[in-house]
Amino acid sequence: MVPGQRPGPFLRGAGGELEPHCHGFHLSWRGHARRASYYESASLDGADGWKVFWNITLPSISPTVFFLLVINILQAFQAFGPINIMTGGGPSGATDVLSYSIYRDAFVNYQFSPAAAKSVLLFLILLGVTVFQMKNEKKRVFYQ
Secondary structure (H helix, E strand, C coil): CCCCCCCCHHHECCCCCECHHHHHHHHHHHCCCCCHHHHHHHHHHCCCHHHHHHHHHHHHHHHHHHHHHHHHHHHHHCCCHHHHHHHCCCHHHCCCCHHHHHHHHHHHCCCHHHHHHHHHHHHHHHHHHHHHHHHHHHHHCCCC
């Protein structure tokens, strides 16, 4: 990050803190992913900014983008801490998510059977999202 520059909102986690893996993406995007010869060749060929981004920059950082996409989606489904600390489920359950519902059913209401069923459902949802992303990874992520 450039000194004096504020990080963008995409670097903020669910609790508002900087996520280390997101910061790594920011560094990889600005650092080693830019190979001067690729950009020089594109400028000699007359490519504009969007073509350079879609054909050179994005494919070179696609492994990092894929990693962050998987990790952040899994983390979003498990956003328990900030909800419990800040709102406790919110007014009329406005910030109630599946992970908080599992906690509330199991450890507040002592309803372990619904909590166990919800935790299996959460596992299956996360497994489905991860499998979907892994299958699409073959098409869109380029390792060099």
